[in-house]
Amino acid sequence: MQIVEDLRVDEREREHLINKLEEYSGAPIPVPGADALTVELTKPTLASDSRRPGTVTLRFELDHVPDYWADVFNREAGGPSWPPGFPIPTLEDDRIQVVGLPVGDVRPYVEALRDHLGHTNREAERQRPEIENQQRESRVAASRFDQEFEAAQRFLDKQFGR
DSSP states (O other), X not given: OOOOOOOOOOHHHHHHHHHHHHHHTTOOOOOTXXXXXOOOOOXXXXXXXXXXXXEEEEEEEOSOOOHHHHHHHHHHTTOTTSOTTSOOOOEXXXXXXEEEEEGGGHHHHHHHXXXXXXXXXXXXXXXXXXXXXXXXXXXXXXXXXXXXXXHXXXXXHHHHOO
C-alpha cells in the first residue's frame, strides 16, 4: 500500500508561480551547453500619442541584433499567429517602434511580441548554420575579389606606369 501525502500549495506560492509563468511566457528556452543566440524583449518606453487620443507609442531598444536574426524577425512578422488588427512590428537599427497603439492593447501587444521573439529565436537558431555558411562564402569571395583586383592593378601599373 502506497501512502500519498497531501500536496497543498500555499496561495502565495501559487500566485508567485503564476506570475513567473506570465513573466517567461514566449521567452526562449535555453538549451544546456548550447551557444544559441537569443534576443530578449527589453522594457519599452511608453509615450502618449498626442495626434491620436487614446493611443500610445511603444519603443523597444534591443541590443546587438545580428542581421540574420532581424531578417527572420521582419520576414515572419504579421504571420498567421499574429493577432489580427495589431500593428505589425518591424525591427530597424535594433529598435522596434509601434505608433498609434490603443492604450488598452499594450498588454496583449507585448505578449504577442514576446511570442514572436521566442519564435524568431528558435527559427533563427535553426537557420543559423546555413546563414553562417553563406556569410563565410561571401567573405571568401570578397577576399578573392580583393586579391584579383590588386593583381589587376599591379599588372596595369607595370604595363602603363603608376
